[in-house]
Amino acid sequence: MGISVKGLVKQYAGKPVVDHIDFEIADGELVSLLGPSGCGKTTTLRCIAGLETPESGRIAIDGEVVFDADSGVVVEPYHRNIGMVFQSYAIWPHMTVFENVAFPLRVRRMAAADIERRVGRALERVGLGAFHDRSSQQLSGGQQQRVAVARAIVHEPAVLLFDEPLSNLDARLRDQTRAEIRQLQRELRVSTIYVTHDQTEALSLSDRILVMHDGRIRQLGTPEAIYARPNDMFVAEVVGAANFFDVTVDDRGAATDTSGATFHTAFAPPGSGPARALIRPDKLLIGPDPGGDLGPNRLRGTVRQRLFMGGYYEYVVETRLASPRVLSSAEFAEKAQVVLSFDSGDCIFLLKE
Amino acid sequence: MSGARSLAFNNQRSGWLIQAIFGTTFLVTAFLIITPLAALLHGSFQTGSPGMPTVFTWKNWADLGSGNIIHTLLITCFISVVTSVFSTIGGAGLTWLVYRSDFRFKRSLVAAVGLSFFFPGFILAMAWVILASPGGIFNDVLDELFGIEWLQFDIYSVGGIIWIQVLHIIPFAFFTLRGPMISMDSSLEEAGYISGANPWAVVRRITLPLMIFPLLSSLLLCFVLSVEQFAIPAMVGIPGHVNTLATELYLLTSFSPPNTGLAASVGLAMSAVTGLSILFQRQIIRRHNAPTVTGRGYRVRPMTLGPWRAVANGVCLFYVAMSFIIPALALIYTSGIKFFVANPFEAAWTWRNYLQIWDSPGTIRAFWNTLVVAGGGAVLGLTLGTLIAWFTHRLRPRGYRVLDALASLPFGIPGIVIGLGFLWSYVYLPIYGTLLVLVFCYVARFLPYATETVGAQVVQLDKALEEAAWVSGANRLASFRRIILPLLRPTLQSGYFLLFIAYFREIAAAALLYTASTQVLSISIWAFFENANWGVASALSIVATVITVTLMATVMRAPLKV
Numbered sequence: 077m078g079i080s081v082k083g084l085v086k087q088y089a090g091k092p093v094v095d096h097i098d099f100e101i102a103d104g105e106l107v108s109l110l111g112p113s114g115c116g117k118t119t120t121l122r123c124i125a126g127l128e129t130p131e132s133g134r135i136a137i138d139g140e141v142v143f144d145a146d147s148g149v150v151v152e153p154y155h156r157n158i159g160m161v162f163q164s165y166a167i168w169p170h171m172t173v174f175e176n177v178a179f180p181l182r183v184r185r186m187a188a189a190d191i192e193r194r195v196g197r198a199l200e201r202v203g204l205g206a207f208h209d210r211s212s213q214q215l216s217g218g219q220q221q222r223v224a225v226a227r228a229i230v231h232e233p234a235v236l237l238f239d240e241p242l243s244n245l246d247a248r249l250r251d252q253t254r255a256e257i258r259q260l261q262r263e264l265r266v267s268t269i270y271v272t273h274d275q276t277e278a279l280s281l282s283d284r285i286l287v288m289h290d291g292r293i294r295q296l297g298t299p300e301a302i303y304a305r306p307n308d309m310f311v312a313e314v315v316g317a318a319n320f321f322d323v324t325v326d327d328r329g330a331a332t333d334t335s336g337a338t339f340h341t342a343f344a345p346p347g348s349g350p351a352r353a354l355i356r357p358d359k360l361l362i363g364p365d366p367g368g369d370l371g372p373n374r375l376r377g378t379v380r381q382r383l384f385m386g387g388y389y390e391y392v393v394e395t396r397l398a399s400p401r402v403l404s405s406a407e408f409a410e411k412a413q414v415v416l417s418f419d420s421g422d423c424i425f426l427l428k429e
Numbered sequence: 430m431s432g433a434r435s436l437a438f439n440n441q442r443s444g445w446l447i448q449a450i451f452g453t454t455f456l457v458t459a460f461l462i463i464t465p466l467a468a469l470l471h472g473s474f475q476t477g478s479p480g481m482p483t484v485f486t487w488k489n490w491a492d493l494g495s496g497n498i499i500h501t502l503l504i505t506c507f508i509s510v511v512t513s514v515f516s517t518i519g520g521a522g523l524t525w526l527v528y529r530s531d532f533r534f535k536r537s538l539v540a541a542v543g544l545s546f547f548f549p550g551f552i553l554a555m556a557w558v559i560l561a562s563p564g565g566i567f568n569d570v571l572d573e574l575f576g577i578e579w580l581q582f583d584i585y586s587v588g589g590i591i592w593i594q595v596l597h598i599i600p601f602a603f604f605t606l607r608g609p610m611i612s613m614d615s616s617l618e619e620a621g622y623i624s625g626a627n628p629w630a631v632v633r634r635i636t637l638p639l640m641i642f643p644l645l646s647s648l649l650l651c652f653v654l655s656v657e658q659f660a661i662p663a664m665v666g667i668p669g670h671v672n673t674l675a676t677e678l679y680l681l682t683s684f685s686p687p688n689t690g691l692a693a694s695v696g697l698a699m700s701a702v703t704g705l706s707i708l709f710q711r712q713i714i715r716r717h718n719a720p721t722v723t724g725r726g727y728r729v730r731p732m733t734l735g736p737w738r739a740v741a742n743g744v745c746l747f748y749v750a751m752s753f754i755i756p757a758l759a760l761i762y763t764s765g766i767k768f769f770v771a772n773p774f775e776a777a778w779t780w781r782n783y784l785q786i787w788d789s790p791g792t793i794r795a796f797w798n799t800l801v802v803a804g805g806g807a808v809l810g811l812t813l814g815t816l817i818a819w820f821t822h823r824l825r826p827r828g829y830r831v832l833d834a835l836a837s838l839p840f841g842i843p844g845i846v847i848g849l850g851f852l853w854s855y856v857y858l859p860i861y862g863t864l865l866v867l868v869f870c871y872v873a874r875f876l877p878y879a880t881e882t883v884g885a886q887v888v889q890l891d892k893a894l895e896e897a898a899w900v901s902g903a904n905r906l907a908s909f910r911r912i913i914l915p916l917l918r919p920t921l922q923s924g925y926f927l928l929f930i931a932y933f934r935e936i937a938a939a940a941l942l943y944t945a946s947t948q949v950l951s952i953s954i955w956a957f958f959e960n961a962n963w964g965v966a967s968a969l970s971i972v973a974t975v976i977t978v979t980l981m982a983t984v985m986r987a988p989l990k991v
Contacts, residue, residue, distance in 0.1 A: 127896050153899040154908075160900040166893035170915045179911075180901035227901065237900075 077103040077139055078267040079124065079235055084133035086119050093119045094130070095291035101235075104265040106258075108278035110314060111288035117271045120288070121237055124269065125160055126153030138234035138267075154183075159228030160237040163244065165220045167212045173199070173223055174208040180231040198226040201260060218249045225257070229264060236261070236268040242277060254281060275315050279303065287311050303356070304422075305343065309429050312354050319360065319400035321353040325425055330372075335396040338372040342421040351425045357401040359422035362391060365413040373423065375416045379408050451826050454816045461813075461873040462835050464858065465850020466842075472693035472853035479689060479855040489694040498677070498695065505656060505673040506702075508587060512594040513651035517644060519595065519748070520602025520651075526741055528610045529618075529636070531731040533738070538745055545752040546600035547977055549934040550593075551660030551951060552970045555958055556756030557584050557593050558665060559763050559967070566759060569771030585669025593661045596752040598654055602647045609643035628732045642717035649710035653703045657843035659937035664958070674699045675845050675937065682849065682941055693853060696846035704841030757974070764967035782964035786972065791945075792953050798864060799933060799950040806868040807928040811921060813872060814879020814928075821880070822887040840877045847874045848938030862944045870942060871932045878927055886920035930977055 079101040086094040109117035132145040142151040202222040306312035323331035377395040477483030526532040561582040621631040659675040681692040766776040821833040855861040898908035936951040957966035
């Protein structure tokens with residue numbers, strides 16, 4: 077059930093854009109495809125929708141094989157039971173809001189009364205109950221986005237596909253709509269793939285995140301796991317802000333940097349030798365410098381920059397070898413001497429790339 | 430990321446139908462474009478005329494170097510260079526007035542330029558013969574009313590040809606330049622003002638340099654239009670013994686003894702000139718794409734004309750008067766009098782000329798022929814153009830570049846040359862003397878009109894609109910019918926009328942291809958005019974103009990908006 081993708085390869089002009097990808101999405105699960113532009117996330121989505129035909133691999137939606145290169149199965153997009161929200165929304169300008177949303181039902185030759193009822197319900201769901209007869213050209217960007225969502229869910233598809241649906245909205249609307257999409261997906265319990273390059277969207281929306289780079293999967297896991305324990309530096313930087321410290325890992329799994337500070341981790345290190353220690357800005361604790369000799373997991377530094385962010389401060393602290401960012405509600409003046417400390421459970425060693 | 434390859438061609442099961450349509454489109458296009466060119470090439474190596482006994486010869490190509498042809502070539506180039514320079518200056522001036530200054534009558538000016546744009550060249554030329562030939566209205570007025578004998582106009586001259594062509598081509602330059610002018614980022618000019626430059630300095634040091642490539646492109650297009658121009662040099666050049674390549678080609682073909690072989694080599698040489706210019710122009714457009722566009726919707730602060738306002742008003746009024754109002758009045762006047770006299774108070778007014786149109790079976794026939802060729806041919810031309818645009822901009826199957834190149838070829842080939850090509854194709858295509866040959870010729874000649882008009886809209890059409898329909902469950906046919914077609918409809922409508930009007934007034938190709946039974950309206954007007962029957966020619970011109978302008982006003986409103 078859900079969506080299953082096996083050995084998916086899609087090439088443009090001989091270059092693989094999607095390069096042997098495998099993943100499974102459970103029933104009712106929301107998985108984000110996250111990565112920089114050109115990483116193959118949109119192409120993967122379009123292969124699932126049937127808008128691109130892959131070179132090889134196998135795709136099943138809700139247990140039904142919709143693409144299989146080996147047996148030559150290619151199900152047309154209009155025969156796959158899917159709903160999709162496009163980045164540009166793709167609202168048909170020559171139709172009213174009602175007709176836009178009714179379209180998937182009309183092409184399925186549903187009875188007029190049923191269409192009326194289901195379109196009404198879909199529009200209610202996205203908060204556009206009063207917009208039936210509005211021309212689609214009189215809509216704001218946010219309203220168009222809602223119409224696109226209503227059109228994608230009206231025929232109760234087996235899967236929902238979102239292609240960067242919030243990237244054309246302004247920041248406030250984006251936050252609100254994000255929450256609504258999450259709510260809607262929970263209510264409908266429909267398997268969903270959500271393509272985005274925005275880490276905040278991916279972290280807040282997803283059951284699991286699939287991080288892609290150069291057509292390959294870098295990591296697949298829950299937002300918490302990916303944030304706390306990224307597989308590599310690329311994933312660490314794609315998901316959330318990251319502070320890196322150059323260290324050398326010894327045989328017992330502890331690390332020191334060239335200034336003599338020691339880093340301990342609660343996780344198994346990738347091996348001994350040069351590595352980078354990752355500590356998230358919210359996991360670095362800032363405190364006054366007590367003077368004297370510092371123990372492990374402590375760094376001495378000077379506040380170089382202080383930005384008031386509303387509920388908290390964002391500091392740039394210059395240590396001897398790095399200038400990490402630190403989030404804290406405690407107040408320190410610029411140029412103050414401070415000590416940064418962290419828990420072994422918040423420090424992870426990654427191989428240098 | 431959107432893929433360059435389309436769904437349709439990745440999918441073998443439904444691909445074959447589209448492949449078949451593509452194949453047909455390709456073959457029809459190749460047939461229409463290559464037929465006349467191949468025939469011309471063949472003809473340029475023949476001693477006789479099409480259908481006559483003939484042998485192979487190099488003479489036609491050798492004769493290109495004869496003094497007569499070289500002289501004609503130089504005259505053509507001179508006329509065309511001067512025409513293109515003045516037309517571009519005029520067009521740029523009008524564009525600047527409308528989109529960058531606080532000129533008061535912007536709307537009226539754009540409407541007037543639009544009117545002149547649709548005023549057929551051969552009718553304009555005719556009106557100017559009536560106005561400024563040695564026995565015409567201007568000279569009569571000067572001579573008899575004011576007694577000024579030293580100032581005499583002679584439209585039958587190089588200067589006359591240039592004058593009418595500039596009037597005729599300025600609207601074209603205007604419409605080519607207004608796109609770049611509108612889309613040019615106005616903040617670049619505003620930054621100039623902020624930096625302390627006065628308005629003239631901004632025009633000189635910012636606007637002009639930014640517009641240099643559009644201006645160059647306009648210059649080349651106007652040059653090509655002028656080289657191609659047949660009607661104007663035919664009507665005022667032939668009587669004055671001033672020949673351009675286009676009229677030379679016509680004379681070689683239509684007067685005995687005909688030298689159709691030399692005409693073919695002249696035509697090919699002419700196409701080389703225009704084709705290279707168009708190639709160069711396309712390079713410019715491609716390399717130096719519209720200067721710095723950001724769609725911010727802010728309007729640049731219009732430049733204050735101040736004391737120059739009166740000058741601007743005067744120049745515009747003069748242009749509108751010369752290019753449309755006075756010629757139209759002259760035609761109306763001539764169509765309503767019995768015998769031509771310059772002084773309206775001595776004229777005998779009559780409806781005779783109009784009535785004569787309906788009494789002449791040949792003319793009625795020409796009306797029907799024109800309707801069939803323009804009305805029916807435009808359906809064909811538009812269908813082909815739409816298919817080509819769809820294939821080259823959207824589906825892009827293997828070979829689409831060749832199709833694109835074929836379809837844009839007529840841009841660089843003068844109408845009379847394509848006409849001559851179809852005349853030569855008589856050798857192996859037995860359609861000469863039918864309306865079909867006119868339809869084929871027009872479809873080929875104006876194919877770029879159709880592909881460019883529809884193509885511009887297809888490019889604008891978000892691909893996701895169609896994909897959204899597929900994902901919603903509509904198959905290809907249904908999504909084409911319910912999504913694509915309704916969205917393209919306005920463009921198809923205006924494309925149809927653009928072609929209709931172009932076919933309606935085409936005269937160059939028709940001059941070579943018509944026979945007694947396939948005469949069209951433009952030829953009838955010319956024939957009446959040549960027979961010194963100015964009255965009927967004017968009456969017929971007015972009827973034709975009214976038809977064109979009415980069509981334009983009802984359907985083509987869009988391009989006239991400021």
